[in-house]
Amino acid sequence: MPPVSTTLVADASPRAGSEFAPLLRAVREQGLLERRTGWYAAGTTVNLLTLAATIAGLLLVGDSWWGLLLALPLSVCWARTAFIGHDAGHAQITSGRRAGRVLGLVHANLLLGMSYGWWNDKHNRHHANPNHLDKDPDVGVGAMVWTQRQAEQRAGLARWLTRNQAWLFLPMLLLEGIALKVSGFQDLKRQSPRERAVEALLLLLHLVGYVTLLLTVFSPGRALVFALLHHALFGLHLGLAFAPNHKGMEMPDSQDDGWGHLRRQVLTSRNVRGGLLTDWFLGGLNYQIEHHLFPSMPRPNLRLAQPLVRAHCAAVGIPYTETSLFDSYHQAFSHMHEVGAPLRAAR
Template sequence: MPPTLSATAVRGSEFTPLLQRVRAEGLLERRTGWYARSIALNLLLTAAVWTGVVLLGGSWWVLALALPAAVLGGRTAFLGHDAGHQQIAASRRVNRVLGLVHGNLLLGMSVGWWTDKHNRHHANPNHVDKDPDVGVGAFVWTQRQAAQRAGLARWLTRHQAGLFFPMLLLEGVALKVSSLQDLRRQSGRERLVEGALLVAHLAGYATLLLLAMDPLQALAFAALHHALFGLHLGSAFAPNHKGMEMPDPDGEDRWGHLRRQVLTSRNVRGGLLTDFFLGGLNYQIDHHLFPSMPRPNLRAAQPLIRAHCAAAGLPYAETGLIESYRQGLRHLHQVGLAASR
């Protein structure tokens, strides 16, 4: 039987003893060597794939390279995610530069837009009034949201479980559109830097494809590449919170940091392949509790966090990848039923 938290810890902070233990184990210390190797390898492989695109540009076989380009794009996005959380370097400036390179320049995705949105998600996960990831959009996440839909949106809501993965094929383009739209929110130097890098990405991407292949092939490659990238990235984020607890927006939130992050998150079991495919987001509970913890330390921190949750009487939700999708889709289906009434 795991030890229970002392009355003092419960009255104070359930999270503080865990923070002290994790810090004492050195799990919050930067892993610059690991990240340097990961960034270098990702850039090398990305360059190799795009060299292949140029060499095969005269053949329709070039479409086969859209898959590795999308997978490596996912690795790039995960590195940008880590930079946004200050996981890579001790300097905020260095992390900012890494985020701009991996997000704006290499992917055409604004790091400023993503960081603002993602930080609000981390502060209040699954809260319909505070978490932008569960706001009303292409999908809805509560029966109250579903009941308010009308017309085509209502039809989409009724069928949202079945449409979820097909609609992820549009996510790669949607990320670029949202990034460009967010420039209106930004101001001064931020808008200038982010806008210039977004334009450089779009111009470089289009130029490379049009120089390597004819316009029809270029359009087909770009469509397939963005569809696979959106599907991959969306599939990595999908298991994390869908179908988990959602704080009552009309009630007083009495959850502390530990409960707010643990009860709304789900981990995905697996080995190195799962770590690779999900970019460390499979340790979602652990990441939400310690967002600045370097990705390679999450696996080592997991046993400490699981034991602490058991001592606090909190469920540590963990399931396989397929089951995580099943639970998320079941939640979308149940919510969508409200639009059928």
Template structure:
């Protein structure tokens, strides 16, 4: 079964979304959004949100120091993971130039939140994420659908060998358990990426990543015995990876995947490959605004609080054009993503010997 189709007819728009020519499907929507002032920066919002997040992190890690020595400290791994994900969302927004007007200031915010507070390389992640935004779900251009622990097409699946073949056969049921390793994997990948960064960036990012690692290990060893520190670190990173992966998983998995060589206009390229998640303020907070994935992909440098306000304009514009606008509940979004992963692995299950 191919990836979920969300258009009754093939996409034929070949306009260049990057240039946004006056006659493109995207240009009228862009003008309307600009007229509503929705690209205006929100420094007050971000200053308050970042301050509250830092205060929460300070309270949590103070609690770790106070409770160290008691196994009750493990209870703090959950809020540490949740507010760690908030920290990652601010790094994400800085990478998209959503927070400050200056690129240098956004980079500074990103380096502090990603490298120093989380131990994740801002430069590595930002480069990878921008390539994803340019060509979402494109099998040859989007690094998020490259072959890795998971695969996203049957063509990728049938090439798997050995243990990777086993993973692919069962990747839908293994997806959430595998996210428990994502927190550690992100840190390992961040250090590995340093060798490919420009020399100046490598020095700054490497120093901040090292400062995070030394600070994190020192804090835990000061607060608690070694065995307890290891248990806390493993639980903390498992919950962090699960939460972060759960926020990104609904966005594109199981949506349209452009064929190599296809030329879709910016609007269709971003809308047809993305899925929104319905919900209120709690959903917005839990998913870091990524539940407005369609709006975020159309306008990646738009401040996060404006995505909700932009949604009606985008939905109405898509309706006028007859472009399918996909929005669903959180649980259904997971079901659709897992169903796609399950179908991708079907050829391997059919070929597996029966006992």
């Protein structure tokens, strides 16, 4: 792919129409929205081979506590699988909707046991209105809350969780791998009969296959320990990939619904600096601004689009937030701690 030029948007201004239109035009002219089928084919093949090798390792080690060590590489493979399913849901891999859905169902439902339909519905609503207090499901009231207004409504155990949520966030991520599966099964009732039949069948095939594998390798006790450790590491990995992206950034409400696409996505998102290792660990989500502006952009092109986006934001006067990985976690945890501050003061 030829080097990306940033000169195409240097003179962009809101007066020229939509603030986003000149950037979109520049990105298209650079070919950054074109599919990278070969890149995804190679990455998917490597991940599947690594997954198969890990399973073979489990079978070779057999019923031994040493087999628990393979929970770590298996959780990493599952995270790669989740990233591929995520990209399929955004139509980054294929131009055809049916092919993308098949890829998503195989990677999410069959290989991970989490519902592709549930994730896509929830994630698309997040992308449409990131960090919006009334419209983004990711900042709704749940085990954790994201504003002091939400915190004021907590009572009992939930109030205690909110007071201490910054400290409890990482331990709670250890439950996320299981929570993702539970949410997928709960969502089946929302789906159409045809969609429900396909998703439920694949979820059950995953569950039967996973349980059969572990009981073939381990005694029931060791199988349970492996499953809990594996899902804990998987949830932690995914949580650490998604946590830096929006926590502590702007949180619009109904009064800010006039924001255009550019401001809505850039002001609520945070990028994470780093090299190829950071790209790999975070699955490309470290280019969160570019990903939110262009959800269908193939993951390897996000890095190439960054100079264009940064230059355009500077030209139109919109802050472009980028920080280190550890500082992104610090900002996210600080925000969670600040949300619980009034409750700690009221004790």
